[in-house]
Amino acid sequence: MDFSIKNIQLECRALLGSVYPIREIDSILFLVFEKVGNLSRLQIISNSDTKISISVYNQIMGIVERLLNYEPIQYILEETEFYGLLFKVNQSVLIPRPETEELVHWIVEDGKNKPVKAIDFGTGSGCIAISLAKLIPDSKVHAVDISEQALLVASENALRNGTVLTFHQADILTDAFGFLAADFDLVVSNPPYIREKEKVLMQRNVLDYEPVTALFVSDADPLIFYRRIAQLSKKLLKKGGALYFEINEGLGNEMIQLLEELNYLEIELRCDLHGKRRMMKATQS
């Protein structure tokens, strides 16, 4: 067999075609070639006759086997890009999503580079908190998660991206966060928001691999995290400070009502690039 890039692409398409669309296979392969073969996207496109070693070929086939079991490529490669930064990920953290990048973009645009004191509830890989620390220089960023394993990943990511944050292992639902001063400019959260009843709509790559504690809430009280964080934020935020949430696209109206009941001002709901109601902002009265 000829171990050229072109042939391997064809072989991978044939093997993975029953599980992934061709375009997705090709973008996964760019990542794989880059990681295990040290080949850039440009080299792959312009020199597809280049031969790779049998050891790289074997590594690629090992990855294909895991992809066939629906394991996300980000967990296989143990990294992903978020808002132009590189993050380590493993099964103790949610894989950062593009809609969360849009939320970060909103915050960064609003901030206009003015340093902030911010806190991220449910930080996971740290993607939101670390991006803010990196993109809004001189900010002081705190990040909270219940999972010790997630916080280990997040602190490694902070180091990797040259940022210094303060991490807290705490339970959003029960901790009073009395150790935090009431002088925050910004609270942000992408908490668990998928209702148990929505599980049937979800793909195996999420259900079999991503952490359950990061994803689900009960059908009976899907806004439990939002209510708690919005209540805590009444104490933590300065007057005029801002609260940002990523939300379940099906619960926008309920979220507006919740924030109105807590006397937040300037409540704004935004759609993501796919037109789904995914992000909210509200201001402390």
Ligand SMILES: C[S@@+](CC[C@H](N)C(=O)[O-])C[C@H]1O[C@@H](n2cnc3c(N)ncnc32)[C@H](O)[C@@H]1O
């Ligand atoms: C949807 S994930 C978001 C992760 C990350 N912020 C992101 O946007 O990719 C929610 C995070 O909340 C954390 N979490 C779940 N329940 C929690 C609780 N009771 N207290 C604190 N964190 C919690 C999970 O461990 C998970 O990391």
